[in-house]
Amino acid sequence: MSNLLPVYDIKNLHLSKEGFLVSEFEPYLKRHQKLLQPHGHSFYHIGFFTQASGGHVIDFKKFDVLPNQIYFLTPGQFHQWDFKGKVEGYVLNFNQDFFQSFLHQADYLESFPFFEGDAKNSVINLPVAVSNSLAALFLEMLDLNDHLERKDTDHFRVVALKLFFTVGRFVAKKSGVKSATVHNSLIRDFKRLIEKDFKSTRLPKDYASALNITSNYLNAVCNKVLGQSAGELIRNRVILESKRLLVNNTLTISQIAYELNFTDNAYFSKFFRKYAGINPEDFRKSYY
CATH class of the missing domain: 2.60.120.280 (Regulatory protein AraC)
Structure with a gap:
């Protein structure tokens, strides 16, 4: 490979x-x-x-x-x-x-x-x-x-x-879910914002502000529709991008941390291990 x-x-x-x-x-x-x-x-x-x-x-x-x-x-x-x-x-x-x-x-x-x-x-x-x-x-x-x-x-x-x-x-x-509901439209708008800003924006309150709603309301809708908190959706997108970058073996862990706007390699590794359940290096080895 x-x-x-x-x-x-x-x-x-x-x-x-x-x-x-x-x-x-x-x-x-x-x-x-x-x-x-x-x-x-x-x-x-x-x-x-x-x-x-x-x-x-x-x-x-x-x-x-x-x-x-x-x-x-x-x-x-x-x-x-x-x-x-x-x-x-x-x-x-x-x-x-x-x-x-x-x-x-x-x-x-x-x-x-x-x-x-x-x-x-x-x-x-x-x-x-x-x-x-x-x-x-x-x-x-x-x-x-x-x-x-x-x-x-x-x-x-x-x-x-x-x-x-x-x-x-x-x-x-x-x-049993109707597609055209206010809640589903809000989730769709939230996901679009995450896709656009997940590298630089990690706090639900910042997304809620952009959507002109409170962070409590955003969390409540996410939990009701998806069974996940707003913070989980943001973290999951960061983890997914981390995995996509980790399978590109030409990038160092430090470069990936920088690309995803982490302050340093150690913080990125700790974040990845906590939410992905595996060290970045071990995840990479599983593909090579």
Whole structure:
């Protein structure tokens, strides 16, 4: 394994000039064997298994690979496959601005829980009926791609959005959570702020101030909706970024501490050990 975790750009995978790729899984895997190694990428990636076994890792969380399973990755997430035997299904990749010119709300995709960049919401096991519906939508996208003209790109986007809505309805029905609530909107805004400022801002009261609410209210909503405190969400994002940087073996622990705005190496190591349950050096060794 190389010392540097590869991060693949959309151009590395020979996407169309329109900024997307749809493929059956098996030929995609044969073309891109490098993706079997730990990697990240700068685009959205969706994998749908109709027949498969083994495991995969998303942002250091392990999942079984199962038939009738779909997973969603957002730009920047860590990923690794460990398949056992033949893999059948479909892949959809698209760049970050593929839907922005089509949708009035630029961040619309984030309204789907599986596009929030949280690994625990990224993998969804589907009933056969929903799985069959998704397979039909992937086949429709493949057909559009084979005969693609510029005017058909919007048609392709519509079919992809239908896929997202189909999965979104299943997730909402299964969880019993209505997506359009004041609390969920607040959590979404809070997570966006964390993503933007987690390296420099660590206190819930500072985020609460930016959201024009009290820190007590922010904590109460986080606990009610997510079962976590606001401070936990912030710390978890710092730990996740720490892990992403630690698997890049070219960076020293001191450089990582500096990148994440810790005062010194010792404070970073203490923080990481407390919340990740392992020393930074030992975590790194587990990947090399």
